Amino acid sequence: MSQPDVIVVGGGLGGLGAAFALTRQGLRVRLLERAPAFGEVGAGIQLAPNCTRILDDYGLLDEAVRLGVVPDSMVMRDAVDGSELTRLDLRDLEKRYGYPYLVIHRSDLHGLLLRACERVGVELITDARVTSYENTEGGARVTLAGGETHEAGVVIAADGLHSLARELLVDDEPVSSAYVAYRGTVPAGLPRVRATDLGEVVVYVGPSCHFVHYGLRGGELLNQVAVFESPKALAGQEDWGTPDELDAAFAGTCDFVRDGLPYMWRDKWWRMFDREPAMTWVHGRIALLGDSAHPPLQYIAQGAIMAIEDGWVLGEHIARNRAADGTVDWAPALAAYQAVRPEHCRRVVTTSRTWGELWHLDGTPREQRNTLLRARDPYDYSFTDWLYGPTALTPDQEPAMFTPIPLSSATFPPPPHANM
Numbered sequence: 001m002s003q004p005d006v007i008v009v010g011g012g013l014g015g016l017g018a019a020f021a022l023t024r025q026g027l028r029v030r031l032l033e034r035a036p037a038f039g040e041v042g043a044g045i046q047l048a049p050n051c052t053r054i055l056d057d058y059g060l061l062d063e064a065v066r067l068g069v070v071p072d073s074m075v076m077r078d079a080v081d082g083s084e085l086t087r088l089d090l091r092d093l094e095k096r097y098g099y100p101y102l103v104i105h106r107s108d109l110h111g112l113l114l115r116a117c118e119r120v121g122v123e124l125i126t127d128a129r130v131t132s133y134e135n136t137e138g139g140a141r142v143t144l145a146g147g148e149t150h151e152a153g154v155v156i157a158a159d160g161l162h163s164l165a166r167e168l169l170v171d172d173e174p175v176s177s178a179y180v181a182y183r184g185t186v187p188a189g190l191p192r193v194r195a196t197d198l199g200e201v202v203v204y205v206g207p208s209c210h211f212v213h214y215g216l217r218g219g220e221l222l223n224q225v226a227v228f229e230s231p232k233a234l235a236g237q238e239d240w241g242t243p244d245e246l247d248a249a250f251a252g253t254c255d256f257v258r259d260g261l262p263y264m265w266r267d268k269w270w271r272m273f274d275r276e277p278a279m280t281w282v283h284g285r286i287a288l289l290g291d292s293a294h295p296p297l298q299y300i301a302q303g304a305i306m307a308i309e310d311g312w313v314l315g316e317h318i319a320r321n322r323a324a325d326g327t328v329d330w331a332p333a334l335a336a337y338q339a340v341r342p343e344h345c346r347r348v349v350t351t352s353r354t355w356g357e358l359w360h361l362d363g364t365p366r367e368q369r370n371t372l373l374r375a376r377d378p379y380d381y382s383f384t385d386w387l388y389g390p391t392a393l394t395p396d397q398e399p400a401m402f403t404p405i406p407l408s409s410a411t412f413p414p415p416p417h418a419n420m
């Protein structure tokens with residue numbers, strides 16, 4: 001095998017996205033995946049316009065739209081009483097940002113990126129577990145579990161939440177949120193699906209729990225996600241998030257949510273972790289990308305999107321630092337990536353935490369939240385402009401953040417008969 005220009009470690013959505021982005025810039029890319037076959041577990045994934053814009057640039061959006069669903073609206077409801085709190089008109093949102101909000105099965109998105117990588121000639125290698133990384137004179141080297149080594153000008157570590165490469169840069173551990181996600185899909189034809197508007201992405205927010213649903217594969221499937229805070233995790237027990245906790249966590253929610261629980265897969269569940277933001281992702285010629293750099297909690301649905309954006313940004317900076325003979329000046333390309341992505345992802349990771357806290361409120365804060373959300377103009381985009389616009393290539397392009405609204409600013413209507 002001749003030496004590639006770039007090695008990408010990890011064949012998840014982030015690694016495949018980066019491998020495609022770099023190969024289309026004319027580089028020879030080798031992707032090393034530890035699993036015996038490429039694939040994704042889980043069900044649906046939401047792709048906001050800051051991702052569909054990139055898929056369009058890659059020439060992959062039409063295929064993604066064919067495989068997924070472009071919903072009409074996103075609705076937030078209170079999980080206890082089922083009432084609507086606020087909504088986004090996703091057709092209007094598409095006009096504002098120029099690209100659709102799309103929901104798609106993870107395996108369809110993964111398959112689409114894998115096929116795109118195959119078409120452009122990424123060298124895809126499975127059964128290749130990287131056990132160490134090191135910088136070399138002219139690039140970087142990885143060693144596999146079997147002792148084999150691979151070298152390239154640059155190594156991109158897209159090795160996920162438990163990244164080995166991250167240890168080169170940061171001495172930290174994943175942070176447990178004590179929340180766990182159950183997923184499941186319901187086939188069209190079952191009464192549950194007929195009772196559901198598949199043109200809506202809906203999140204029911206409740207005390208220490210939430211429930212999400214949307215249609216997949218052109219309406220063939222209803223995707224459901226049930227997330228809750230595990231009492232066993234809070235008590236420090238090792239065996240937490242188990243199915244016995246699921247029904248109890250949603251006992252106080254409305255009928256529609258509770259009726260969805262029997263459809264959740266009970267043989268696997270996802271404990272929710274993130275990490276404190278890391279502001280340095282580049283170590284010589286080794287760079288982090290995707291969840292290895294910035295694993296978020298999933299509340300604003302941007303984890304895979306950030307990973308895909310990372311690859312696109314890197315590709316654009318490579319194009320700007322490539323000589324006529326094809327050689328890349330890696331130091332400025334990596335510096336430009338480092339200059340813009342960590343701060344954007346820090347914003348997403350910290351906002352995801354805050355958004356989750358807001359979803360899971362109880363008591364008076366829940367009522368204050370509901371009052372503020374009900375008062376929101378559905379066509380107010382001040383909370384999405386920082387996220388859904390074009391991905392910044394330089395720090396000056398990064399949009400300003402929104403201004404948070406304090407819960408305490410909620411004013412309640414006077415109780416009925418107050419003046420009597």
Ligand SMILES: Cc1cc2nc3c(=O)[nH]c(=O)nc-3n(C[C@H](O)[C@H](O)[C@H](O)COP(=O)(O)OP(=O)(O)OC[C@H]3O[C@@H](n4cnc5c(N)ncnc54)[C@H](O)[C@@H]3O)c2cc1C
Nearest residue numbers: 010012013014034046129130160290291301302303304305
């Ligand atoms: C419940 C839930 C809902 C979510 N919803 C959304 C959503 O709606 N929208 C969104 O954008 N994001 C969402 N996310 C987040 C998203 O799934 C992740 O951020 C994204 O999949 C991360 O991709 P990645 O490629 O960086 O990492 P991973 O998917 O973890 O891929 C890492 C890859 O590296 C491989 N690997 C690891 N170590 C090695 C090694 N040593 N050698 C070789 N290979 C290795 C692994 O086998 C794996 O294939 C959600 C997450 C959860 C849990």
